[in-house]
Amino acid sequence: MRKKYLTPLLFLLPSLIIIFCFVVFPVFFSLYISLTDFNVRSLVNWGNAKLIGLANYRHLLHDELFLKCIVNTLYFVVLMVPLVLVLSLALALLLNLPLIKLRNFFRMGFFMPYISDGIAISTVWYWVVSKDYGILNHILSWFGIKGPGWLTDVRFAMLAIVGLVVWRSLGYYAMLYLAGLQNIPQQLYEAAEIDGANRWQKIWYVTIPLLAPTTLFISITSMIGGFQLFTEPLTLTNGGGPMDATKTIVLFIYENGFRYFKMGYAAASSYILFAFIFIVTLFQIKLGEQKY
Amino acid sequence: MRRSVRLFFVLILIMTAVFPLKAANVQTISLWAMGVEGQNIGKLLPQFEAENPGIKVKLQVIPWSAANDRLLTAVAGGTVPDLTQMGSTYMAQFTTAGALEDLSPYLAKSNSLKLDDFFPACRDLYIVDGKPYGIPWYADTRFFFYRTDILEEVGYKEFPDTWDEFIDCCRKLRARGPNQHAVNMAAGNWQVTMNFIWANGGRIFDEEGRPAVTEEAFVEAVAWLVDIFKNEYALLDTGGSNIRQELANGRLPIFIGGFWEGNLLRTETPHLDGKWSIALMPMKKSRASFMGGCGLVIFKRARQKEAAWKLIEFLSRPEIQNQWREAAGSIPANIEAMAMAAEQDPLMKIVFEQLKEGVAPPVVPQWPEIEGRLNTRIQEACYGVRTPLEACQLLAKDLEKIMADY
Amino acid sequence: MEKEPLNYNRRKRVPPKALLLKIGVYLLLIIGLLSTILPLFWMISTSFKSQEAIFELPPRLIPKHISFENYINLFKQEIDFAKAFQNTLIVTVSYTIGALLIPAMAAYAFSKLHFPGRNLLFMLFLATMMIPSQVTLIPNYLSINFLGWLNTYRALIIPPLANVFNIFFLRQHMLSIPDELCEVARIDGANEGLIFFRIIIPLLKPALATLGILNFTGMWRDFLWPAIIATDSSMYTLQVALYTLFGQNQASTTFGVVMAGAVLVLIPLFLIFLAGQKFIVHGISTTGIKS
Numbered sequence: 001m002r003k004k005y006l007t008p009l010l011f012l013l014p015s016l017i018i019i020f021c022f023v024v025f026p027v028f029f030s031l032y033i034s035l036t037d038f039n040v041r042s043l044v045n046w047g048n049a050k051l052i053g054l055a056n057y058r059h060l061l062h063d064e065l066f067l068k069c070i071v072n073t074l075y076f077v078v079l080m081v082p083l084v085l086v087l088s089l090a091l092a093l094l095l096n097l098p099l100i101k102l103r104n105f106f107r108m109g110f111f112m113p114y115i116s117d118g119i120a121i122s123t124v125w126y127w128v129v130s131k132d133y134g135i136l137n138h139i140l141s142w143f144g145i146k147g148p149g150w151l152t153d154v155r156f157a158m159l160a161i162v163g164l165v166v167w168r169s170l171g172y173y174a175m176l177y178l179a180g181l182q183n184i185p186q187q188l189y190e191a192a193e194i195d196g197a198n199r200w201q202k203i204w205y206v207t208i209p210l211l212a213p214t215t216l217f218i219s220i221t222s223m224i225g226g227f228q229l230f231t232e233p234l235t236l237t238n239g240g241g242p243m244d245a246t247k248t249i250v251l252f253i254y255e256n257g258f259r260y261f262k263m264g265y266a267a268a269s270s271y272i273l274f275a276f277i278f279i280v281t282l283f284q285i286k287l288g289e290q291k292y
Numbered sequence: 293m294r295r296s297v298r299l300f301f302v303l304i305l306i307m308t309a310v311f312p313l314k315a316a317n318v319q320t321i322s323l324w325a326m327g328v329e330g331q332n333i334g335k336l337l338p339q340f341e342a343e344n345p346g347i348k349v350k351l352q353v354i355p356w357s358a359a360n361d362r363l364l365t366a367v368a369g370g371t372v373p374d375l376t377q378m379g380s381t382y383m384a385q386f387t388t389a390g391a392l393e394d395l396s397p398y399l400a401k402s403n404s405l406k407l408d409d410f411f412p413a414c415r416d417l418y419i420v421d422g423k424p425y426g427i428p429w430y431a432d433t434r435f436f437f438y439r440t441d442i443l444e445e446v447g448y449k450e451f452p453d454t455w456d457e458f459i460d461c462c463r464k465l466r467a468r469g470p471n472q473h474a475v476n477m478a479a480g481n482w483q484v485t486m487n488f489i490w491a492n493g494g495r496i497f498d499e500e501g502r503p504a505v506t507e508e509a510f511v512e513a514v515a516w517l518v519d520i521f522k523n524e525y526a527l528l529d530t531g532g533s534n535i536r537q538e539l540a541n542g543r544l545p546i547f548i549g550g551f552w553e554g555n556l557l558r559t560e561t562p563h564l565d566g567k568w569s570i571a572l573m574p575m576k577k578s579r580a581s582f583m584g585g586c587g588l589v590i591f592k593r594a595r596q597k598e599a600a601w602k603l604i605e606f607l608s609r610p611e612i613q614n615q616w617r618e619a620a621g622s623i624p625a626n627i628e629a630m631a632m633a634a635e636q637d638p639l640m641k642i643v644f645e646q647l648k649e650g651v652a653p654p655v656v657p658q659w660p661e662i663e664g665r666l667n668t669r670i671q672e673a674c675y676g677v678r679t680p681l682e683a684c685q686l687l688a689k690d691l692e693k694i695m696a697d698y
Numbered sequence: 699m700e701k702e703p704l705n706y707n708r709r710k711r712v713p714p715k716a717l718l719l720k721i722g723v724y725l726l727l728i729i730g731l732l733s734t735i736l737p738l739f740w741m742i743s744t745s746f747k748s749q750e751a752i753f754e755l756p757p758r759l760i761p762k763h764i765s766f767e768n769y770i771n772l773f774k775q776e777i778d779f780a781k782a783f784q785n786t787l788i789v790t791v792s793y794t795i796g797a798l799l800i801p802a803m804a805a806y807a808f809s810k811l812h813f814p815g816r817n818l819l820f821m822l823f824l825a826t827m828m829i830p831s832q833v834t835l836i837p838n839y840l841s842i843n844f845l846g847w848l849n850t851y852r853a854l855i856i857p858p859l860a861n862v863f864n865i866f867f868l869r870q871h872m873l874s875i876p877d878e879l880c881e882v883a884r885i886d887g888a889n890e891g892l893i894f895f896r897i898i899i900p901l902l903k904p905a906l907a908t909l910g911i912l913n914f915t916g917m918w919r920d921f922l923w924p925a926i927i928a929t930d931s932s933m934y935t936l937q938v939a940l941y942t943l944f945g946q947n948q949a950s951t952t953f954g955v956v957m958a959g960a961v962l963v964l965i966p967l968f969l970i971f972l973a974g975q976k977f978i979v980h981g982i983s984t985t986g987i988k989s
Binding site: 040047063064065258261 | 306360361364365367385388389390391480528529530592631634657658660664665671672675677686688689693697
């Protein structure tokens, strides 16, 4: 009996310890912190933090800036996810055409930005969309378009970030779609052809429904990633400018936690982010179950 | 394998036995300095070490952009240096956290350093709740930098002296051409925008500490700023270039900046020498300008407090302060050093005048958060997203909420 | 691609409509690819521009003169880039080893060992994947601080090791290894450790390689955690160093240094990418399907 548990325990022990210490315990600890007024007064002496019940959550719901961060984040997700889905599917369909040679070359080329994401690519993007000195506006000028100050104009700042994220993740998601496409049995297309379906009908009635699991996966991952948007606005718009138009929930958490040291408040906002991600995931899983 | 391990330990034993004997009476103090200061302070340290053979200084340079986060985490983690440079606007946050040493006992004992040696407005920046937590190191305020040749072309031999003249000058500069503007200032930088609000008699809090940003003087000044952007005297978006270049190419021949910009202008754009100067803020109700700078503070958890204090005494000496001005291009905080500087540098007279009008932002621990809201709201007005009054009313609401939090 | 018209001449059977389609598709792909590569090209090009050339109007896609000053200046900054490179390498390599070994052990227990409550425990593990890292950010910072681990390698390496996805991924692969292999070894008297290291690990090499690459590149790019933990400039990782550098040079003629820094950060990623293409493709196609 002892041996029955001992060996598995030994194999699991490192994972158990790390996951307990850095995931399970913190989740509850975070909940506790979110119920306190842990702020700069508690910086040296943690004992100064008092339990204040749900006050942080109540304040958050009336905090105009936080609500704006939620709206911004949702705006970003709503723009980015469909764009990513449509464009990556289109790219995958193009790459999957039988007439394409050099498929691997193209696939890898489109994948390049994904491998390079992070601060580095945000700084690059900052320079690409710079108003007077950036290459994007320069190219637009060839077509007689006077490009805006992408990062300093309230209307365009979030679009510039959407652009970065879509550009960066397109190749990755297209690869996922390609993998999905290659799993669709050829007979189905042949059957559709016999029924007289044309090229578009085949895509619409065969390909897209059969890619549904991949679509679901991509929309979940890109949505969760979207809710966690942080590095890009931190770098591109100096932490959410202009006028908080690109301030996201995670930036809000970061600022409150590590700049103003309002840890209690920041922990509470991280729980609200958690709730959002949780609901979205559940909703999408339910949707997936129903349909397929 | 085991032998080499044993050998290693023996070696360590020998080393610990030999070296501490020699090092026992050498104290090492750790010093953090930021940005330009960090790059230049090394020039002064050898002299200090020569005067104090028992003390070594270990310098760490921290980029300004990382300074506040770095200091906060150091305090939280108890890994503080003995001595650091601290921006005046952060003093309240760190004293509230209980991280800084009250320097009154050191001042009482010191025979070379008195608080009265410093410029009063500058000294007061580091006094929180009546106690000195920092010793002023250098002062910082904002001026106009401008192209003397271009302003002369439009008829201003001297820099405009009043707000009305300033606007007139801007109009003339703007009239030079479609891509020509007047003044380079960021709508989202309170260290620029607040100057005009203060000059108009506006203030952030009233005597009772309530938000006063909806007072007429405040709103009026914001509206005035909005017009500057609306008339394209200033640009909301300069397209990613820097202010010194725009000064050089003449598109924006005026900018608002700190004294250190002078040093940068001399090194970055030497061909402009003789074509630029600095000027006082133009007069409205006053010539107010942001008063800030850095002080030197000792942390409560520091290990070498006495030695750190010695370095503070050294850096506060008038002649060292004057050397420091030359090295880092900063304004000395010491009155005597200012007098020396005024003799050597003609621009210093203007600096002296401007410093007298310096206004310090409120000393409250919530300041880092307040400045964020201030920047956003004034920006909103300048971009025309809201009317000046709306922006100020929302700002008042923001401030009330921030102050209520703790 | 330039051969197309030639082909057409030779083989008259190709209907013009199909040819048009072909040209159209290639055109689309090439335009897409160019715009995908352009920002990266722009980065490299800027990094070789001199300070004066950076703010030249109109911007020049290819620098008139190649200048190495940005790369030289990169190593003269307040932030020690060489040290940051070294830190990142140490952290990333140690993390990757841990992120393969520890989850592999857990995956072994979950797939090849039998014990009561196995599935329940596995479900609990999976449930933790729902928790976004932002929720654990603050308490983890406080714990690390409490342990006195701020600005240490262990603080950069250990917390990110809590990686359930890796366990899940490796378990899936281990399930496809027949149990009989293990049974035979057990009858021969091999203990579980031996089976794990001698039989399972060698069979898992492709999966481990895939996961290794994904984790290596992921860690190399990680920013938020190191930004909070490594506040001492001697402990900066490349991403933190680059962010700081960006903050300092954002609006100045020295922006080329930032681009040089970005190139330096990205080169190792591209090298790994080129070397491990096969595994990346494998990894992506399997993760996509498994979910």
